[in-house]
Amino acid sequence: MVDLSQYLPILIFLGIALALSSLFVFLPMGVARLTGTHNPNAEKLSEYECGFPAFEDPRSQFDVRFYLVAILFIIFDLEAAFLFPWAVSLGETGWAGWVTMMVFLAELVIGFIYAWKKGALDWE
Structure with missing residues (x-):
């Protein structure tokens, strides 16, 4: 048996986690309804993330510059993510670690210059 x-x-932990997450989600919504701060209007319901109102079919394509900016952000964000552990462990990696990171940074600089020359950073 x-x-x-x-x-x-484990079941107690999962139950507490479910209860707390539900509390954090539904309690603010309930308090907003009770206190009167839940007052939707056209301004509150408008689009705010993409910068322009939706006026076409949602499946229509939009400007490729959004994708380029997102990709460039991810690339340079990853660069920063690699620089921190490299800087912390530079004493253990020595010259080999330093040269490797300089090669990595040179590749990123070349890519940045290429994107700049191609006009990926120009916003009209």
Whole structure:
């Protein structure tokens, strides 16, 4: 016979996690309805993330510059993510780690210059 009592702490943990996450989601909505701050109007319901109102079919294509900016952001964000552990461990990696990172940074600079020359950073 399998002893399932060992799973009781996990089930208690999952129950508490579900209760807290539900509380964090639904409590602010309930408080907003009770206090009167839930007052939707046209201004609150308008688009704000993309910068322009939706006026066409949602499946229509939009300018490729959005994609280029997003890709460039990801590239340089990853560069920053690689620089921190490299800087912390530079004492252990020595000259080999330094040269490797300089090659990596040179590749990124070449890519940045290429994107700049191609006009990927120009916004009209």
